[in-house]
Amino acid sequence: MELLLVILIGVLYAAGIYLMFRRSMVRLLLGLILLGNGANLLIFLMGDIAKGKPPIIKAGASVFTDVYADPVPQSLILTAIVISFGLQSFAIILLKRIYLLTGSDDLDTLNTHDKDI
Amino acid sequence: MLIAVLSGFLLALLLFFFGKYLKSRHFSLIGFLPLGIFIYLLSFLPLINSGQSAMFHYSWVPSMGINLDFRLDGLALLFGCMITGIGSLVFFYAAAYMKHHPFIDRFFVFLSVFMASMLGLVLADNVLLLFVFWELTSISSFFLIGFNNEEEGSRKSAIMSLSVTGGGGFFLLAGFILLGNLSGSYSIREMIFSSEVLKDSSLYGLLLVFLFLGAFTKSAQFPFHFWLPNAMKAPTPVSAYLHSATMVKAGIYLLARFTPVLGTHSYWNNSLMITGAFTMLYAAIHALFRKDLKAILAYSTIASLGMMVFLLGIGSEKALLAVSVFILVHALYKAGLFLTAGVIDYKTGTRDLHKLSGLRKVMKPVAIGGLLAALSSAGMPLTFGFIGKDLIYEATLGAPGNLAWILTGIAFVSNVCLLIAGLMVGIKPFFGALPQKFSRVKKVSGFLWMPGIILGVSAIIFGVFPMFLDRNLITAVAQSINGTVIDISLKLWHGFSLVILLSILTLSVGFIFYFLRKGKPFNQEKLAGFESVSPEYLTELIISKTDKFAFRYTRLLHNGYLRYYLITIIVFLIGLVGYRLFTEVPLSVNYAQLSETRFYEVVFFIIIVSAILITVFTSSRLTAIAGMGIIGYCMCLIFVFYGAPDLAMTQFTIDTLTVVLFVLVLFRLPQFKKYVNLKVQFRDGLIALSFGAIISIIALQAFNEPADKVVSHFYGDNAYVLAKGRNVVNVILVDFRGFDTMVEIIVLSIAALGVYSLLKLKVKAPEKE
Numbered sequence: 061m062e063l064l065l066v067i068l069i070g071v072l073y074a075a076g077i078y079l080m081f082r083r084s085m086v087r088l089l090l091g092l093i094l095l096g097n098g099a100n101l102l103i104f105l106m107g108d109i110a111k112g113k114p115p116i117i118k119a120g121a122s123v124f125t126d127v128y129a130d131p132v133p134q135s136l137i138l139t140a141i142v143i144s145f146g147l148q149s150f151a152i153i154l155l156k157r158i159y160l161l162t163g164s165d166d167l168d169t170l171n172t173h174d175k176d177i
Numbered sequence: 178m179l180i181a182v183l184s185g186f187l188l189a190l191l192l193f194f195f196g197k198y199l200k201s202r203h204f205s206l207i208g209f210l211p212l213g214i215f216i217y218l219l220s221f222l223p224l225i226n227s228g229q230s231a232m233f234h235y236s237w238v239p240s241m242g243i244n245l246d247f248r249l250d251g252l253a254l255l256f257g258c259m260i261t262g263i264g265s266l267v268f269f270y271a272a273a274y275m276k277h278h279p280f281i282d283r284f285f286v287f288l289s290v291f292m293a294s295m296l297g298l299v300l301a302d303n304v305l306l307l308f309v310f311w312e313l314t315s316i317s318s319f320f321l322i323g324f325n326n327e328e329e330g331s332r333k334s335a336i337m338s339l340s341v342t343g344g345g346g347f348f349l350l351a352g353f354i355l356l357g358n359l360s361g362s363y364s365i366r367e368m369i370f371s372s373e374v375l376k377d378s379s380l381y382g383l384l385l386v387f388l389f390l391g392a393f394t395k396s397a398q399f400p401f402h403f404w405l406p407n408a409m410k411a412p413t414p415v416s417a418y419l420h421s422a423t424m425v426k427a428g429i430y431l432l433a434r435f436t437p438v439l440g441t442h443s444y445w446n447n448s449l450m451i452t453g454a455f456t457m458l459y460a461a462i463h464a465l466f467r468k469d470l471k472a473i474l475a476y477s478t479i480a481s482l483g484m485m486v487f488l489l490g491i492g493s494e495k496a497l498l499a500v501s502v503f504i505l506v507h508a509l510y511k512a513g514l515f516l517t518a519g520v521i522d523y524k525t526g527t528r529d530l531h532k533l534s535g536l537r538k539v540m541k542p543v544a545i546g547g548l549l550a551a552l553s554s555a556g557m558p559l560t561f562g563f564i565g566k567d568l569i570y571e572a573t574l575g576a577p578g579n580l581a582w583i584l585t586g587i588a589f590v591s592n593v594c595l596l597i598a599g600l601m602v603g604i605k606p607f608f609g610a611l612p613q614k615f616s617r618v619k620k621v622s623g624f625l626w627m628p629g630i631i632l633g634v635s636a637i638i639f640g641v642f643p644m645f646l647d648r649n650l651i652t653a654v655a656q657s658i659n660g661t662v663i664d665i666s667l668k669l670w671h672g673f674s675l676v677i678l679l680s681i682l683t684l685s686v687g688f689i690f691y692f693l694r695k696g697k698p699f700n701q702e703k704l705a706g707f708e709s710v711s712p713e714y715l716t717e718l719i720i721s722k723t724d725k726f727a728f729r730y731t732r733l734l735h736n737g738y739l740r741y742y743l744i745t746i747i748v749f750l751i752g753l754v755g756y757r758l759f760t761e762v763p764l765s766v767n768y769a770q771l772s773e774t775r776f777y778e779v780v781f782f783i784i785i786v787s788a789i790l791i792t793v794f795t796s797s798r799l800t801a802i803a804g805m806g807i808i809g810y811c812m813c814l815i816f817v818f819y820g821a822p823d824l825a826m827t828q829f830t831i832d833t834l835t836v837v838l839f840v841l842v843l844f845r846l847p848q849f850k851k852y853v854n855l856k857v858q859f860r861d862g863l864i865a866l867s868f869g870a871i872i873s874i875i876a877l878q879a880f881n882e883p884a885d886k887v888v889s890h891f892y893g894d895n896a897y898v899l900a901k902g903r904n905v906v907n908v909i910l911v912d913f914r915g916f917d918t919m920v921e922i923i924v925l926s927i928a929a930l931g932v933y934s935l936l937k938l939k940v941k942a943p944e945k946e
Contacts, residue, residue, distance in 0.1 A: 061774045063766065064782045065815070066876045072808075074869025075789045077747060081740045081861040086798055086843060088739075090805055093835070094789065097812055102872070104819070106879050108886065111772055114820040115893065115905040122897045129820035131896075131905040132889045138827050138910065139921055145831045146928035149838055153935045156842045167739055 065105055072098030085155050085165040089148070096144045100137045107133035178233040178247050181214050182300060185293025189286045196282025204275075205624060207285055208268035211292060215261035218254060225254050225653045228662070232302070232366075242363045248302035251653025255501070256299035256430055258650075259422040259508045264292050266628035270516055271414035273624035274523060284324060284412070291317035295423045299430055304353040304363050311349065311395075311427065315342040318424050322411040334407035341404040345394025349431075352387030355380060356438075368438045369660065376442050385444055388435065389452075396428025396482045399456040403713035406475040413519030416471060420478045421512035426504065429485045433500065436489060437660030446492045453487030454587045456480070461594035466699045470518040470528040470602050473698070474511065477554075477598040480591055481507045488572055491584065494655075494663050495575045499568035501654040505646075506553065506565035506636070513550030513632040514602050517543055520625050521606055524618045530601060530698055535611030539618040542626035544607040549633025551603025553640070555596040555687065556680060561639040563680065566592060570676045589683060596687035601698060744864060751867050758874055767881050778818070785811035798843060806836040823906045 072094050079091025107130025115131040117124060159165055188210055192199075221231055230250035237245045249257070271288065275281045294313035301307040316339070323335025357363045359378050360371040368375070375381060392398075397405040405425065409416055419425065432449065439445055457480045464476035485507075488500045520543045521536065522528045537544035549560075556566035569592070573584040639646055655663045734745065785808060792804035809832030816825040892909055902908035910918050 061772050061778050061818075062880060063771065064774065064778065066873050066880065068782065068785065069876045070869035070873030071786055071789055072869075073872040074865040075793050077743070077868050078793060078861055078865035080743055081865070083740070086801070090792060090801055093805060094792070094808065097808060098872070101812070101815070102876055102879070104815075104821070104824075105876055107889065109772070110820055111818060112820055114822050116822075117897050117903040117905065119903070124893050128893060128905075130886065130889045131892050131909055134821050134824055134906045135909040135914070137821075137824055138906065139917070141824070141827050141831050143921060143924060145835060146925045148835050150928045150931050150935075152835075152838055152842050153932045157935050157938070 061111075062105070062109060065101065069098050069101050069105070072101065083167050085158065085167055088167065089151050089155065092151070093144070093148060096140070100140055103133045103137055103140070178231075178249070178300070179235055179245060181217055182247065182293060182297045184210060184214070185289045185296065189289040189293070192282055192286045192289065196286065199282060202272075202276070204281055204285055205269055205272035207289070208265045208272065210289070211261040211265035211268055214296070215258060215265060218249075218257045218261060221249055221254060222649060225249070225251055226649055228653070228656070230657075237306075242303075242357070243305045244303055245306060246302040246364060247297075247300040248366060249300060250657045251650065251655070252430070252433055252501075252657035253299050255505065255650060255654045256426070257296060259426075259505065260292060260295050260299065263422040263508060263512050263632070264418065266512070266516075266631060267414050267418040269624050270417070270519070270628045271412075273622050274414050274519060275412065280324075284321075287317050287320040287324070288415070288418070291321060291418075291423070295427070298427055302365050304356060304365060304368075307365075308346070308350055308353055311391075312343070312346050314424055314427060315339060315346055315395075318342070318408075318419055321415045321419065322408045324412055324415065325410070328410070331410040334404070334410045338404040338408045341394050341401055345391045345401070348387045349391025352384055352391060355384050355387060359384070365434060365438065372438050375439060381439075381442070382444060385439065385448065388431070388439070389448060392428035392431045393452065393486075394428070395431070396425050396486065397456075397479050398428070398452050398483060398486055399459055399479075400712035402456060402460065402479045403711070403716070405479055406472055407713075409469075409471040409475050413471070413515060413522060416474075417512050417515030417519060420475065421515060422508040425478065425482055426508070429482060429489070429500075429504065432486065432489050433658045436492070436497070436658050440489075440492055446490050449486050449490030449492075450584075451490070453483045453485070453490050454584070455483070457483030457487055457591045458587060459483075461591040461598070464598040465594055468530040468698045470521065470530060470533075470606070471515075473530070473598050473602055474514055474518060477595050478511060480595055480598075481511065484569065484588070484591065487584075487588075488569065489658075491572055491576060493572060493575050494659060495568065496572035497658045498651070498655045498663060499565070499572040501651050501658060502561075502568050502646075503565045505639075506561050509632050509636045509639075510550045510553040510562060510599070513546055513629050513636070514554065514599065516625075516629045516632070517547035517550060518602055520621055520629070523625070524621060525615055530605060532612070533606035533615075534609035535607070536615060536618070537607035538611050539615060540607075540621045540626070542630060543621055546626060546629025546633050547603040547607060549636060550629065551599045553633070553636040554599030554603065555684065556592070557684065558680075559637065559640050561636040561643075563640060564643050566680055566683065567676050570679045574675060585679070589679065592683045593687045593690070596683065597691050600687070600691045744861075747864055747868050751864070751871055754871055754875070755867070758871065762874075762878060764874065764877075765881065766877065770880070781811060781814055799840070802836060802839045802843075805839075806832060809835070821906075823904070 076091045076093075076095030076098055079087045079094065082088065082091070108127075110127050110129045113126060113128050115124075115128045115134065155165065158170070162169055188207065192207075224231055230248055230253075233245075233247040233249075235245035237243055268285075268288065271284070272281075275284055278284065291314060294310045294317055297310035298307060298314060301310055319335050319339040322338050323332050325331040326335075353363075356368065356375070359375055359380060360368045362368060362371070375384070378384075394401045405420065408419065411419070460476045460479035460483060464473050464480060467473045467476060481503075485500055485503060488496045488503065490496075518528060520540065521533060524540065525533065525536070527533065553560040553562035556562040569588055570585065573588045574581050576584050652663070788804045788807035788811065792801050792808065795801050795804065809828060813825045813828045813832070816822070816828060892905055892913065896902055896905040896908040900908045900912040902912065
């Protein structure tokens with residue numbers, strides 16, 4: 061299974077980067093989200109992977125008695141997910157705003173050189 | 178002493194704020210400041226003559242060894258007197274010369290700053306302090322040279338002089354720091370004691386390179402000389418001040434100051450001798466090919482500076498004595514000639530030697546000043562220049578063996594050329610027939626002709642009565658340059674000797690040559706062939722090519738397209754990381770670590786990969802968003818499989834919210850256009866795939882070699898014990914790293930505020946949806 065995850069991370073990164081190379085702003089944003097997912101998964105894989113063993117101490121015990129999934133990457137990813145939501149929602153609204161002003165979601169139309177102004 | 182140095186800066190500050198309220202005729206009063214400092218400095222003469230020096234110590238940054246240490250010895254006194262003495266004459270002169278200039282107050286601000294920095298430079302005993310003043314002179318001279326800032330040529334030469342002298346300054350700073358490290362002190366006075374250590378050091382050569390680059394750029398030695406003729410764009414009082422007594426002499430001062438520390442070593446002597454000799458010959462010959470009065474003076478200044486470097490290079494007692502005298506000789510006559518040229522320019526509007534003649538009839542006092550300066554420059558008997566020239570010949574003849582003849586020959590040719598150049602500026606414009614158009618030149622104000630006369634007369638006084646100077650000043654100067662006492666006496670008449678013969682020969686050859694050509698310069702176009710190899714041309718070539726290169730380079734990398742920036746970064750990353758992985762890291766899979774692959778997991782994998790492909794390649798925005806949703810939910814599943822229920826919950830919530838927001842907001846956007854062609858898609862695809870592959874390999878490596886888990890175990894062991902929580906992830910977030918979570922909440926609130934204000938933002942009517 062872990063090999064599948066390794067491949068999945070690669071696919072997510074490749075797809076994310078590919079979308080970020082596009083001129084459409086929506087695609088850029090989608091690419092950013094995919095890249096974020098890939099990064100989360102990469103961090104996840106770096107901890108101790110333990111299937112079906114959440115880092116929750118059993119009732120009655122005060123320490124772990126069994127193996128458990130690494131809690132540190134999990135808390136990192138949790139933070140990352142929440143923060144990326146903040147970023148995404150802001151970017152989505154910004155995108156909408158830009159569209160209202162320029163009537164296009166083409167990044168290249170936003171390129172104004174000094175001489176154009 | 179601190180007040181004397183700082184008063185110039187204070188004056189500049191006052192003028193800067195209140196100068197515009199002054200009437201232009203009041204500016205001549207400013208000249209009393211340098212005059213006052215001049216008198217103050219002269220009051221130290223008895224002390225200096227008794228062989229002592231005056232020290233002044235003010236703490237500045239004592240922890241770093243940087244203090245406001247000033248030391249007044251013979252050399253500093255000579256320079257200080259020239260700076261303030263000639264300075265006051267220039268100030269009076271400039272007040273008249275610039276009378277009608279709208280920015281005369283600004284002019285005096287720069288001039289005062291310059292004078293004060295120059296004074297600080299020659300008085301500083303701490304090399305770092307010296308460097309600060311050194312840079313200040315570069316900066317203030319930049320403003321002075323570019324004073325007529327509405328002229329392009331003026332701006333260009335100001336930038337040129339700043340870049341040459343400022344560039345040398347960098348090396349000088351490096352040299353000073355090296356010097357400080359090697360000798361263990363930043364005080365010049367203390368460095369003299371570690372002179373032997375410095376000379377034996379393996380870094381001695383490098384040290385000399387740094388110091389010489391600093392001194393040669395400032396003192397316009399070949400091949401850095403070209404800024405000086407260009408600096409003639411400055412108003413003439415500035416040229417007179419900068420190029421006779423101050424700015425360009427700073428490099429000479431530096432070399433003289435460090436002679437007792439670093440001198441008497443074959444590296445030091447030979448490089449100075451060769452550079453000086455070459456500069457002197459080069460510039461002296463060039464001077465004869467110019468027809469602009471100031472250009473002639475510029476080249477003769479370079480030649481004289483070359484002479485001083487040359488004499489410092491010879492380094493014998495006689496040579497050092499000759500330098501001490503020649504510095505003063507040159508300052509007196511060169512300032513006089515510049516001031517004369519300035520008046521001519523001011524009154525006739527031209528500096529072209531071909532057009533000027535007969536002016537003695539309309540400006541007699543100026544003509545007398547010019548004549549006196551020219552005679553001193555020529556080294557006529559009974560002038561101070563004569564004594565200077567004698568000493569120079571004595572120094573060159575004193576060199577060992579055949580070298581003496583070579584050096585004397587070089588000095589002879591240069592002296593003849595300098596003599597002719599001096600005559601061309603000081604005499605040629607005043608003799609001959611007066612052209613009609615100059616016959617109505619108005620009377621010259623006293624402020625304009627007096628300084629020239631004073632300079633000329635003092636050159637004569639010192640020439641006739643050299644004993645005024647030798648005991649009083651020159652002994653002390655030569656002592657500071659040499660390090661030990663030199664017993665000297667300046668004499669007007671040495672009796673018949675080779676030296677006198679040479680002097681007479683110089684005079685007669687020069688005068689014959691001058692009269693044969695009737696004072697006309699050679700045609701400058703004869704030198705045009707050398708243009709393409711001249712240092713100035715090559716420097717400008719390098720600068721313009723660098724400019725072009727930077728422009729193209731910027732165009733290439735900073736093109737304004739996000740995707741090209743990304744591509745650059747990603748390709749670079751692929752290359753770098755890929756190379757490292759390829760050469761260093763063996764690719765292997767540790768199968769023992771892997772968990773069993775179940776059937777449902779394969780199905781899930783196929784689903785998520787298909788969703789990714791759909792998101793990437795679909796042409797409908799809604800489909801892409803749906804695909805993204807699926808990817809997010811699949812991520813939830815992964816988290817569920819691997820024991821991360823909190824993550825799964827969060828991801829689920831957030832993903833749902835994002836999809837909803839996306840659909841709500843972006844529903845009515847334009848067609849989801851595809852802008853690219855196949856070729857570009859293929860290129861991007863290739864880059865993206867290689868990047869993905871690299872990341873996969875990194876992930877695999879990370880998986881194969883698990884990191885140290887001390888932190889994880891700490892949290893696992895202590896979550897309940899210390900924080901009374903069973904869900905370790907939650908405990909980390911709200912307890913152990915509670916502050917981080919709080920900051921995260923702040924970040925989210927800021928994002929929310931941003932979203933809210935963007936939604937509420939009122940767009941101007943025509944731009945509304």
